[in-house]
Amino acid sequence: MSIDGNPVLEFTRRSMPHPPKLVPSLALVIPTLREAATLPAVLGRAIAALSAVAIPWEIVVVDDNSGDGTAEIVSRIASADSRVRLLVRRSRGLSGAILYGWRHTSAAILGVMDADLQHPPELLPRLLDQVLAGRDIAIASRYAEGGGLGAWNPWRRFISFSSLRLTWPLLPPSVRPRDPLSGFFLVRRPSIERVAFRTTGFKLLLEILVRGRARNISEVPFIFGERASGRSKAGAGVALDYFHLLAGLYARKMGLLRATEIGGRRTEITEGVSV
Ligand SMILES: Nc1nc2c(ncn2[C@@H]2O[C@H](COP(=O)(O)OP(=O)(O)OP(=O)(O)O)[C@@H](O)[C@H]2O)c(=O)[nH]1
Numbered sequence: 001m002s003i004d005g006n007p008v009l010e011f012t013r014r015s016m017p018h019p020p021k022l023v024p025s026l027a028l029v030i031p032t033l034r035e036a037a038t039l040p041a042v043l044g045r046a047i048a049a050l051s052a053v054a055i056p057w058e059i060v061v062v063d064d065n066s067g068d069g070t071a072e073i074v075s076r077i078a079s080a081d082s083r084v085r086l087l088v089r090r091s092r093g094l095s096g097a098i099l100y101g102w103r104h105t106s107a108a109i110l111g112v113m114d115a116d117l118q119h120p121p122e123l124l125p126r127l128l129d130q131v132l133a134g135r136d137i138a139i140a141s142r143y144a145e146g147g148g149l150g151a152w153n154p155w156r157r158f159i160s161f162s163s164l165r166l167t168w169p170l171l172p173p174s175v176r177p178r179d180p181l182s183g184f185f186l187v188r189r190p191s192i193e194r195v196a197f198r199t200t201g202f203k204l205l206l207e208i209l210v211r212g213r214a215r216n217i218s219e220v221p222f223i224f225g226e227r228a229s230g231r232s233k234a235g236a237g238v239a240l241d242y243f244h245l246l247a248g249l250y251a252r253k254m255g256l257l258r259a260t261e262i263g264g265r266r267t268e269i270t271e272g273v274s275v
């Protein structure tokens with residue numbers, strides 16, 4: 001496989017006895033649910049930021065059938081720039097959309113960034129530098145020194161910090177970043193390959209940190225932006241799902257579940273999706 005004429009590293013291609021030396025590539029997933037208003041700016045800024053990086057890359061927009069013109073906008077941009085791709089699903093769920101995009105690329109470095117401009121695309125080269133320097137995961141971090149929560153009110157800050165605090169017992173200090181709930185990060189494919197992750201919910205990074213194989217992590221600070229347009233998808237359902245995820249991860253830690261079970265329900269073994 002190639003991106004933009006350049007070969008990409010395929011870790012799953014084990015049948016090749018002597019694979020040629022290939023350069024790694026990056027696939028950045030941008031999940032969208034009714035984000036037509038900000039998408040042109042997000043894609044423009046992401047393309048500009050990535051144009052400076054030294055490895056092949058692609059942007060994969062995974063849209064859950066928004067029906068607000070998102071697909072048309074991306075198709076138009078993709079027809080002029082082969083580094084941009086659109087995938088449309090008929091299901092819902094942020095983590096599932098990210099995993100779906102990662103499953104549809106053979107890139108060695110996988111990433112995710114929101115579509116509402118709360119994640120500055122200009123941070124991408126710095127995140128990529130961390131992975132190219134040998135980190136398994138590079139996290140755009142609101143809680144690292146120099147980062148911040150922007151204009152969040154005290155209540156949202158309290159909820160965010162309390163949610164974060166609940167993750168500490170799940171993570172050994174060596175893989176305990178300051179912001180394990182960030183939605184903006186890059187990960188090396190081998191750190192997550194063949195681990196089945198939940199497809200619902202918003203906190204895929206936490207599950208990757210707890211259940212994946214990453215051993216060294218770095219954080220790049222950033223200030224969480226204001227939603228530029230459109231409406232938040234993070235409602236009460238997202239909070240409930242977070243507690244469901246935490247319950248499953250704690251139960252697994254305490255040996256109450258088989259290692260392959262997550263979320264406290266055996267059926268989730270088949271619902272989980274791996275890369
Ligand atoms: N494909 C897909 N994308 C989703 C889904 N839910 C949310 N998203 C996208 O995931 C990103 C994060 O969602 P947001 O609503 O911005 O969540 P948030 O940033 O925690 O909340 P706000 O601060 O209120 O914006 C955005 O790009 C959404 O469009 C989903 O079910 N499917």
Ligand SMILES: [Mg+2]
Binds near residue numbers: 114116118227
């Ligand atoms: Mg947002």
